[in-house]
Amino acid sequence: VSLAQAKNSLCDAPRSHPRAESMAPLLHFYRLADLHESVPLQRSATELGFNILSSEYCFNVEVSETLTAEESEKLQYLLRETFEPEKFSETSLLDAPDQLHVLEVGPRQQFTSAWSTNAVSIGASMGLEKITRIERSRRYRIQPGRAAADQHPAGEETYRKLSALVHDRMTECVYPQGIQSFESHAEPEKWTTVPVMEKGAKALEDLSKECGLGYDSQDIEYYVRVFRDELKRDPTTVECFDLAQGNSEHSRHWFFGGKVVIDGKEMPHTLFQLVKKPFKQNPANSVIAFKDNSSSLRGFKHTAFFPDQKDPSVPGSFKEVERDYDVTCTVETHNFPCGIAPFPGAETGAGGRMRDGASTGMGSLVVAGIAGYA
Numbered sequence: 001v002s003l004a005q006a007k008n009s010l011c012d013a014p015r016s017h018p019r020a021e022s023m024a025p026l027l028h029f030y031r032l033a034d035l036h037e038s039v040p041l042q043r044s045a046t047e048l049g050f051n052i053l054s055s056e057y058c059f060n061v062e063v064s065e066t067l068t069a070e071e072s073e074k075l076q077y078l079l080r081e082t083f084e085p086e087k088f089s090e091t092s093l094l095d096a097p098d099q100l101h102v103l104e105v106g107p108r109q110q111f112t113s114a115w116s117t118n119a120v121s122i123g124a125s126m127g128l129e130k131i132t133r134i135e136r137s138r139r140y141r142i143q144p145g146r147a148a149a150d151q152h153p154a155g156e157e158t159y160r161k162l163s164a165l166v167h168d169r170m171t172e173c174v175y176p177q178g179i180q181s182f183e184s185h186a187e188p189e190k191w192t193t194v195p196v197m198e199k200g201a202k203a204l205e206d207l208s209k210e211c212g213l214g215y216d217s218q219d220i221e222y223y224v225r226v227f228r229d230e231l232k233r234d235p236t237t238v239e240c241f242d243l244a245q246g247n248s249e250h251s252r253h254w255f256f257g258g259k260v261v262i263d264g265k266e267m268p269h270t271l272f273q274l275v276k277k278p279f280k281q282n283p284a285n286s287v288i289a290f291k292d293n294s295s296s297l298r299g300f301k302h303t304a305f306f307p308d309q310k311d312p313s314v315p316g317s318f319k320e321v322e323r324d325y326d327v328t329c330t331v332e333t334h335n336f337p338c339g340i341a342p343f344p345g346a347e348t349g350a351g352g353r354m355r356d357g358a359s360t361g362m363g364s365l366v367v368a369g370i371a372g373y374a
Contacts, residue, residue, distance in 0.1 A: 026179065027061040029079050032087040035138060041165055045142075048162050053141045056093050058104065060179045062133040074126050078119075094141040104175045105167035106137030109182050114347070137179055140166060171344060193234040196227050204240070211237075213244035287326050294330035294360040301325070328364055330356040 035055035036042070045052050059079050067075065080088030087093070096102050107113045112133055119134040142162070163174050195203045201220050208215035215223075223243065227235045235243075249255050253272065260267040269277070279289050288296040302325040309316035332353040358364055 026181065027063065027067075027075075028090070028178070029059040029061065029076065030089050030092050030139075031057045031059070031080060032093050033057050033138070035166075036140060044165050045162060048158055049144060050162055051143045053143055054094050055138065055140045058092075058106075058137045058139050058178065060106070060135045060137060060182075061131060062182055063130045064132050065130055067128075067130060071128055071130065074128055075123065075131070078123060078126065078128075092139070094139060096141045101142055103140045103142050103163060103166065104137055104178055105163065105172050106175055106179055107135055108171060108173050109135075109179075133182055135179065135182070137175060138166065168343070191236050191238045193236055194240060196224060196234050197232075198234075200224055200228065207237070207240055208244075211241070213240060214248065215244065219243075219247065288360065292360050293356040294328040294364075296360060297327045297329060299324065299326040328357045328360050330360075332356065 033055045036052040042052060061075065076088065092102075094102060107115075113135060115136060116134050119136075120131055123129075123131045123134070167174065194207055201224050204215060204220045204223055207213065208220070223235070223240075227233060245251065247254075256271045256275075258270060260270060276290055279286060283289070285298040286295065287298055288294070301322055303320050303322050304325075305318040306321040306323075307316055308319040330353060332349050354366055358366055
Protein backbone atom coordinates (compact mmCIF):
# COMPACT_ATOMS: atom_id res chain seq x y z
CA VAL A 1 0.00 0.00 0.00
CA SER A 2 1.49 3.35 -1.00
CA LEU A 3 1.62 6.35 1.31
CA ALA A 4 -0.72 8.23 -1.04
CA GLN A 5 -3.29 5.41 -0.97
CA ALA A 6 -3.09 5.19 2.81
CA LYS A 7 -3.63 8.94 3.23
CA ASN A 8 -6.58 9.14 0.87
CA SER A 9 -8.25 6.03 2.27
CA LEU A 10 -9.04 7.71 5.58
CA CYS A 11 -9.81 11.15 4.23
CA ASP A 12 -13.08 12.56 5.50
CA ALA A 13 -12.18 16.12 4.56
CA PRO A 14 -14.23 18.04 1.97
CA ARG A 15 -13.79 16.65 -1.55
CA SER A 16 -13.62 18.66 -4.74
CA HIS A 17 -16.81 20.48 -5.57
CA PRO A 18 -17.93 22.53 -8.60
CA ARG A 19 -18.49 25.61 -6.46
CA ALA A 20 -14.97 25.47 -5.01
CA GLU A 21 -13.41 26.35 -8.37
CA SER A 22 -15.33 29.62 -8.55
CA MET A 23 -14.46 30.69 -5.02
CA ALA A 24 -11.46 32.85 -4.13
CA PRO A 25 -8.60 30.64 -2.90
CA LEU A 26 -7.64 30.75 0.75
CA LEU A 27 -4.51 32.53 1.92
CA HIS A 28 -1.99 30.27 3.68
CA PHE A 29 0.66 31.27 6.19
CA TYR A 30 3.00 28.93 8.05
CA ARG A 31 4.71 29.08 11.43
CA LEU A 32 7.13 26.51 12.83
CA ALA A 33 5.93 24.69 15.94
CA ASP A 34 7.32 22.26 18.49
CA LEU A 35 4.39 19.84 18.35
CA HIS A 36 6.68 17.02 17.21
CA GLU A 37 8.91 17.33 20.28
CA SER A 38 6.41 15.53 22.48
CA VAL A 39 8.19 12.47 23.87
CA PRO A 40 5.03 10.30 24.12
CA LEU A 41 4.11 11.22 20.53
CA GLN A 42 7.54 10.31 19.21
CA ARG A 43 7.53 7.04 21.12
CA SER A 44 4.10 6.05 19.79
CA ALA A 45 5.00 7.06 16.23
CA THR A 46 8.20 5.02 16.37
CA GLU A 47 6.24 1.96 17.48
CA LEU A 48 4.13 2.37 14.32
CA GLY A 49 7.24 2.59 12.14
CA PHE A 50 7.31 6.36 11.60
CA ASN A 51 9.56 9.25 12.53
CA ILE A 52 8.05 12.72 12.98
CA LEU A 53 10.81 15.10 11.95
CA SER A 54 9.25 18.55 12.33
CA SER A 55 5.94 20.37 12.64
CA GLU A 56 4.29 23.67 11.83
CA TYR A 57 1.01 25.52 12.03
CA CYS A 58 -0.81 26.52 8.88
CA PHE A 59 -3.13 29.52 9.08
CA ASN A 60 -5.86 29.20 6.47
CA VAL A 61 -7.36 32.64 5.89
CA GLU A 62 -10.59 33.45 4.06
CA VAL A 63 -11.08 37.05 2.90
CA SER A 64 -14.03 38.79 1.31
CA GLU A 65 -11.76 40.70 -1.08
CA THR A 66 -8.07 41.14 -1.83
CA LEU A 67 -6.04 42.61 1.02
CA THR A 68 -3.98 45.74 0.53
CA ALA A 69 -0.25 45.66 1.26
CA GLU A 70 -0.87 47.37 4.61
CA GLU A 71 -3.62 44.91 5.54
CA SER A 72 -1.45 41.97 4.55
CA GLU A 73 1.35 43.24 6.79
CA LYS A 74 -1.08 43.64 9.69
CA LEU A 75 -2.32 40.09 9.19
CA GLN A 76 1.19 38.66 9.15
CA TYR A 77 2.08 40.66 12.26
CA LEU A 78 -0.92 39.10 13.97
CA LEU A 79 -0.01 35.54 12.99
CA ARG A 80 3.77 35.41 13.41
CA GLU A 81 5.56 35.13 16.74
CA THR A 82 6.68 38.60 17.80
CA PHE A 83 10.19 37.56 18.80
CA GLU A 84 10.74 34.86 16.16
CA PRO A 85 9.78 36.31 12.77
CA GLU A 86 12.19 33.95 11.01
CA LYS A 87 9.89 31.04 11.90
CA PHE A 88 7.03 32.51 9.85
CA SER A 89 6.57 32.28 6.09
CA GLU A 90 4.06 32.33 3.26
CA THR A 91 5.38 28.92 2.18
CA SER A 92 5.80 25.72 4.15
CA LEU A 93 8.84 25.51 6.43
CA LEU A 94 8.83 21.72 6.80
CA ASP A 95 11.28 21.14 3.94
CA ALA A 96 9.34 18.02 2.95
CA PRO A 97 10.14 16.47 -0.46
CA ASP A 98 6.42 16.34 -1.33
CA GLN A 99 2.93 16.46 0.17
CA LEU A 100 2.95 12.68 0.67
CA HIS A 101 5.40 13.13 3.54
CA VAL A 102 3.18 15.68 5.32
CA LEU A 103 0.37 14.73 7.69
CA GLU A 104 -2.03 17.66 8.08
CA VAL A 105 -4.94 17.73 10.50
CA GLY A 106 -7.36 20.51 11.31
CA PRO A 107 -10.89 21.41 12.41
CA ARG A 108 -13.87 20.05 10.52
CA GLN A 109 -15.45 22.58 8.19
CA GLN A 110 -19.10 22.15 9.18
CA PHE A 111 -18.76 24.76 11.92
CA THR A 112 -16.49 27.73 12.47
CA SER A 113 -14.18 26.96 15.39
CA ALA A 114 -14.05 29.08 18.54
CA TRP A 115 -10.40 29.77 17.74
CA SER A 116 -11.44 31.26 14.40
CA THR A 117 -14.12 33.43 16.00
CA ASN A 118 -11.57 34.93 18.38
CA ALA A 119 -8.97 35.40 15.65
CA VAL A 120 -11.44 37.15 13.33
CA SER A 121 -12.58 39.39 16.20
CA ILE A 122 -8.99 40.37 17.00
CA GLY A 123 -8.35 41.04 13.32
CA ALA A 124 -11.44 43.25 13.07
CA SER A 125 -10.22 45.33 16.01
CA MET A 126 -7.02 45.91 14.00
CA GLY A 127 -8.98 47.06 10.96
CA LEU A 128 -8.84 43.72 9.13
CA GLU A 129 -12.56 43.59 8.42
CA LYS A 130 -12.08 41.77 5.11
CA ILE A 131 -11.13 38.60 6.98
CA THR A 132 -14.18 36.37 7.38
CA ARG A 133 -12.60 33.22 8.79
CA ILE A 134 -9.23 31.88 9.95
CA GLU A 135 -8.69 28.22 10.77
CA ARG A 136 -5.43 26.83 12.11
CA SER A 137 -4.30 23.37 11.01
CA ARG A 138 -1.30 21.37 12.21
CA ARG A 139 1.23 19.87 9.81
CA TYR A 140 3.77 17.14 10.58
CA ARG A 141 6.65 16.00 8.39
CA ILE A 142 6.68 12.22 8.59
CA GLN A 143 9.14 9.59 7.43
CA PRO A 144 8.85 5.79 7.54
CA GLY A 145 11.38 4.34 9.95
CA ARG A 146 14.21 2.30 8.40
CA ALA A 147 13.51 -0.78 10.50
CA ALA A 148 9.88 -0.82 9.44
CA ALA A 149 10.42 0.07 5.78
CA ASP A 150 10.04 -3.53 4.63
CA GLN A 151 6.82 -3.97 6.59
CA HIS A 152 4.83 -1.41 4.58
CA PRO A 153 4.38 1.06 7.45
CA ALA A 154 2.24 3.26 5.23
CA GLY A 155 -0.55 0.71 5.21
CA GLU A 156 -4.05 2.04 5.70
CA GLU A 157 -4.50 0.81 9.27
CA THR A 158 -1.02 1.94 10.34
CA TYR A 159 -1.51 5.39 8.86
CA ARG A 160 -4.90 5.64 10.55
CA LYS A 161 -3.27 4.90 13.90
CA LEU A 162 -0.59 7.51 13.21
CA SER A 163 -3.14 10.20 12.38
CA ALA A 164 -5.14 9.29 15.50
CA LEU A 165 -2.13 10.28 17.60
CA VAL A 166 -2.32 13.91 16.49
CA HIS A 167 -6.00 14.78 16.14
CA ASP A 168 -9.42 14.38 17.74
CA ARG A 169 -11.77 12.60 15.33
CA MET A 170 -14.81 14.17 17.00
CA THR A 171 -13.90 17.73 16.01
CA GLU A 172 -11.04 17.38 13.51
CA CYS A 173 -10.11 15.45 10.39
CA VAL A 174 -7.16 14.67 8.13
CA TYR A 175 -6.51 16.88 5.08
CA PRO A 176 -4.35 14.95 2.57
CA GLN A 177 -4.14 17.99 0.27
CA GLY A 178 -4.40 20.66 2.95
CA ILE A 179 -7.39 22.93 3.53
CA GLN A 180 -8.29 24.34 0.13
CA SER A 181 -11.77 25.61 0.91
CA PHE A 182 -14.11 26.18 3.84
CA GLU A 183 -17.01 24.72 1.90
CA SER A 184 -18.12 21.54 3.70
CA HIS A 185 -20.00 20.31 0.60
CA ALA A 186 -22.14 18.21 2.91
CA GLU A 187 -25.72 17.71 1.85
CA PRO A 188 -28.08 18.39 4.78
CA GLU A 189 -30.23 15.45 5.76
CA LYS A 190 -33.75 15.78 4.39
CA TRP A 191 -36.65 15.96 6.81
CA THR A 192 -39.48 13.47 6.56
CA THR A 193 -42.87 12.93 8.14
CA VAL A 194 -43.44 10.38 10.90
CA PRO A 195 -46.47 8.15 10.11
CA VAL A 196 -48.37 8.75 13.35
CA MET A 197 -51.73 8.84 11.55
CA GLU A 198 -51.08 5.34 10.20
CA LYS A 199 -49.03 3.63 12.92
CA GLY A 200 -49.86 5.66 16.02
CA ALA A 201 -47.54 5.34 19.01
CA LYS A 202 -45.40 2.70 17.26
CA ALA A 203 -44.11 5.32 14.80
CA LEU A 204 -42.84 7.57 17.60
CA GLU A 205 -41.40 4.64 19.55
CA ASP A 206 -39.37 3.55 16.52
CA LEU A 207 -38.15 7.10 15.83
CA SER A 208 -37.15 7.59 19.47
CA LYS A 209 -35.09 4.38 19.48
CA GLU A 210 -33.51 5.08 16.10
CA CYS A 211 -32.53 8.69 16.84
CA GLY A 212 -32.07 8.53 20.61
CA LEU A 213 -34.81 11.05 21.41
CA GLY A 214 -35.49 9.60 24.85
CA TYR A 215 -39.29 9.66 24.63
CA ASP A 216 -41.05 7.90 27.51
CA SER A 217 -44.58 6.47 27.44
CA GLN A 218 -46.14 9.73 28.65
CA ASP A 219 -44.35 11.74 25.96
CA ILE A 220 -45.52 9.39 23.23
CA GLU A 221 -49.10 9.28 24.50
CA TYR A 222 -49.26 13.08 24.61
CA TYR A 223 -47.69 13.64 21.16
CA VAL A 224 -50.00 11.06 19.56
CA ARG A 225 -53.00 12.85 21.01
CA VAL A 226 -51.78 16.25 19.82
CA PHE A 227 -50.90 15.27 16.25
CA ARG A 228 -53.38 12.48 15.49
CA ASP A 229 -56.44 13.63 17.43
CA GLU A 230 -56.09 17.43 17.52
CA LEU A 231 -53.93 18.55 14.59
CA LYS A 232 -54.92 15.52 12.50
CA ARG A 233 -51.59 15.28 10.66
CA ASP A 234 -48.23 13.54 10.85
CA PRO A 235 -45.40 15.35 12.64
CA THR A 236 -42.13 16.00 10.85
CA THR A 237 -38.78 14.68 12.07
CA VAL A 238 -37.76 18.29 12.73
CA GLU A 239 -40.72 18.77 15.07
CA CYS A 240 -39.95 15.52 16.88
CA PHE A 241 -36.33 16.52 17.43
CA ASP A 242 -37.41 19.93 18.69
CA LEU A 243 -39.93 18.42 21.11
CA ALA A 244 -37.30 16.01 22.43
CA GLN A 245 -35.01 18.93 23.32
CA GLY A 246 -37.62 21.42 24.50
CA ASN A 247 -39.42 18.93 26.72
CA SER A 248 -36.33 17.21 28.08
CA GLU A 249 -35.58 16.90 31.79
CA HIS A 250 -32.81 19.45 31.34
CA SER A 251 -35.30 22.04 30.09
CA ARG A 252 -38.53 21.17 31.91
CA HIS A 253 -37.36 19.38 35.07
CA TRP A 254 -40.23 16.89 34.95
CA PHE A 255 -38.49 14.61 37.42
CA PHE A 256 -37.56 17.19 40.06
CA GLY A 257 -40.75 19.19 39.58
CA GLY A 258 -43.14 16.27 39.25
CA LYS A 259 -45.30 14.60 41.87
CA VAL A 260 -43.58 12.03 44.07
CA VAL A 261 -45.60 8.84 44.63
CA ILE A 262 -44.25 6.20 47.02
CA ASP A 263 -46.10 2.90 47.45
CA GLY A 264 -49.16 4.42 45.80
CA LYS A 265 -49.24 7.42 48.12
CA GLU A 266 -48.57 10.91 46.79
CA MET A 267 -46.03 12.83 48.84
CA PRO A 268 -46.84 16.42 49.89
CA HIS A 269 -43.71 17.91 48.29
CA THR A 270 -41.85 17.63 44.99
CA LEU A 271 -38.09 17.13 45.02
CA PHE A 272 -37.57 20.77 44.07
CA GLN A 273 -39.78 21.93 46.94
CA LEU A 274 -37.73 19.85 49.36
CA VAL A 275 -34.49 21.34 48.03
CA LYS A 276 -35.84 24.90 48.37
CA LYS A 277 -37.42 24.38 51.80
CA PRO A 278 -34.35 25.30 53.93
CA PHE A 279 -33.92 28.56 52.01
CA LYS A 280 -37.55 29.56 52.48
CA GLN A 281 -37.41 28.88 56.20
CA ASN A 282 -34.07 30.65 56.73
CA PRO A 283 -32.87 32.81 53.81
CA ALA A 284 -30.09 34.25 56.02
CA ASN A 285 -27.54 36.03 53.80
CA SER A 286 -28.95 34.85 50.45
CA VAL A 287 -29.67 37.66 48.00
CA ILE A 288 -30.64 35.50 45.01
CA ALA A 289 -31.57 31.84 45.17
CA PHE A 290 -33.24 29.37 42.77
CA LYS A 291 -33.67 31.97 40.06
CA ASP A 292 -31.54 33.92 37.61
CA ASN A 293 -28.31 32.42 36.27
CA SER A 294 -26.55 32.17 39.63
CA SER A 295 -27.26 32.43 43.31
CA SER A 296 -25.82 35.32 45.28
CA LEU A 297 -24.68 35.79 48.87
CA ARG A 298 -24.63 39.08 50.74
CA GLY A 299 -21.13 40.47 50.41
CA PHE A 300 -19.55 43.69 51.61
CA LYS A 301 -18.87 47.30 50.72
CA HIS A 302 -15.76 47.72 48.65
CA THR A 303 -13.91 50.66 47.13
CA ALA A 304 -12.99 49.98 43.52
CA PHE A 305 -11.90 51.85 40.40
CA PHE A 306 -14.64 52.67 37.91
CA PRO A 307 -14.52 54.63 34.62
CA ASP A 308 -15.12 58.34 35.17
CA GLN A 309 -16.80 59.17 31.86
CA LYS A 310 -20.33 58.88 30.54
CA ASP A 311 -19.38 57.15 27.29
CA PRO A 312 -17.77 53.79 28.17
CA SER A 313 -16.66 53.22 24.57
CA VAL A 314 -13.93 55.87 24.68
CA PRO A 315 -10.76 56.04 26.81
CA GLY A 316 -10.94 58.03 30.02
CA SER A 317 -9.85 58.33 33.62
CA PHE A 318 -10.93 56.21 36.58
CA LYS A 319 -12.18 57.21 40.00
CA GLU A 320 -12.69 55.46 43.31
CA VAL A 321 -16.28 54.40 43.95
CA GLU A 322 -17.72 52.61 46.98
CA ARG A 323 -20.04 49.81 45.92
CA ASP A 324 -21.84 46.85 47.43
CA TYR A 325 -20.15 43.67 46.25
CA ASP A 326 -22.23 40.50 46.55
CA VAL A 327 -20.75 37.11 45.70
CA THR A 328 -22.31 34.98 42.96
CA CYS A 329 -22.35 31.20 43.36
CA THR A 330 -22.97 28.79 40.52
CA VAL A 331 -22.42 25.12 39.82
CA GLU A 332 -21.62 24.01 36.27
CA THR A 333 -22.47 20.37 35.67
CA HIS A 334 -23.41 20.54 32.00
CA ASN A 335 -20.09 19.40 30.55
CA PHE A 336 -19.68 17.68 27.22
CA PRO A 337 -18.65 14.06 27.93
CA CYS A 338 -14.96 14.47 28.68
CA GLY A 339 -14.20 10.85 27.81
CA ILE A 340 -15.26 11.60 24.22
CA ALA A 341 -13.94 15.12 23.68
CA PRO A 342 -11.97 16.29 26.73
CA PHE A 343 -10.96 19.74 25.52
CA PRO A 344 -14.43 20.84 24.31
CA GLY A 345 -15.75 19.39 27.58
CA ALA A 346 -13.44 21.60 29.61
CA GLU A 347 -14.33 24.61 27.45
CA THR A 348 -18.04 24.00 28.03
CA GLY A 349 -17.59 23.73 31.78
CA ALA A 350 -15.36 26.79 32.16
CA GLY A 351 -17.39 28.87 29.71
CA GLY A 352 -20.69 27.98 31.36
CA ARG A 353 -19.42 28.91 34.80
CA MET A 354 -18.20 32.31 33.58
CA ARG A 355 -21.40 32.97 31.61
CA ASP A 356 -23.66 32.16 34.57
CA GLY A 357 -21.78 34.44 36.93
CA ALA A 358 -21.51 37.33 34.50
CA SER A 359 -25.20 37.11 33.52
CA THR A 360 -26.66 37.42 37.01
CA GLY A 361 -28.82 40.41 37.87
CA MET A 362 -27.89 43.43 35.77
CA GLY A 363 -24.48 41.90 35.12
CA SER A 364 -21.48 41.06 37.24
CA LEU A 365 -17.71 41.07 37.08
CA VAL A 366 -15.63 37.90 36.93
CA VAL A 367 -13.02 38.61 39.59
CA ALA A 368 -12.10 35.12 40.76
CA GLY A 369 -13.43 31.60 40.53
CA ILE A 370 -13.10 28.35 42.42
CA ALA A 371 -13.18 25.01 40.61
CA GLY A 372 -13.93 21.68 42.26
CA TYR A 373 -13.96 18.22 40.72
CA ALA A 374 -15.68 15.10 41.96
